[in-house]
Amino acid sequence: MATSFHPQSNADSARDYSPADRALMTLGKGLKLLSRGPFAAPRSDTANPARYPADRVAEAPLDERERKHAAGLMRVNHAGEVSAQALYQGQALVARDGAVREHLLRAASEERNHLQWCDARLRELGEKPSVLSPLWFAGSFAIGAAAGLIGDKASLGFVEETERQVVEHLNEHLGKLPRQDRRSRAIVEAMRVDEARHGEEAADAGASAVPMPVKRLMAGISQIMKFGAYRV
Numbered sequence: 540m541a542t543s544f545h546p547q548s549n550a551d552s553a554r555d556y557s558p559a560d561r562a563l564m565t566l567g568k569g570l571k572l573l574s575r576g577p578f579a580a581p582r583s584d585t586a587n588p589a590r591y592p593a594d595r596v597a598e599a600p601l602d603e604r605e606r607k608h609a610a611g612l613m614r615v616n617h618a619g620e621v622s623a624q625a626l627y628q629g630q631a632l633v634a635r636d637g638a639v640r641e642h643l644l645r646a647a648s649e650e651r652n653h654l655q656w657c658d659a660r661l662r663e664l665g666e667k668p669s670v671l672s673p674l675w676f677a678g679s680f681a682i683g684a685a686a687g688l689i690g691d692k693a694s695l696g697f698v699e700e701t702e703r704q705v706v707e708h709l710n711e712h713l714g715k716l717p718r719q720d721r722r723s724r725a726i727v728e729a730m731r732v733d734e735a736r737h738g739e740e741a742a743d744a745g746a747s748a749v750p751m752p753v754k755r756l757m758a759g760i761s762q763i764m765k766f767g768a769y770r771v
Contacts, residue, residue, distance in 0.1 A: 592729035593722035605717040610666035611769040617657035617668045618768035622679040623650040629683025630694045639691045646737050656726045669768040695746035702738030
């Protein structure tokens, strides 16, 4: 998961692809990102320097109900990170300003760390990601591209509001996770710090305010995703 993930590679850039071709290529690469390979514990390296937040946290005993509940919450978080990948890639694909595009791709790179952390924790809990992950990705990619087409400031505003809602969601999960599940809590807390920073960076980059009806729509879509991902 540490591999660079851009709308098009250097080899691709030498060819004359249409916008539709580039969108399909990006979507295809994103869906490939969801394929689950052999387990490898998250680690620090030059391409992906973020340490696994649970690396030095002891595993605590959980009964079956607690384990299933913790896994359901981490599956929701994994689905959220799948959606974040798609949103940022969809927005980056249509960004007009190069600096905005790089901002989005840099944030997407950090979100890949979160995706890897959630996947690792699900494995530790003996569970799998949501079977609906391809749906979360495709839908979020379309939403991200639509937001980006409105304009770069609107796109950044969408990032700021998304991250604000994500921080609220992570705070909610910290209240719901079993208190003794310190490994899951360490991951969620580390994600919360990054998400808050992403929102602040988007605001500093010139984000425009998101209209209230759009905020409510975003929250509604998030609730649907959380309901589905927790269960399947």
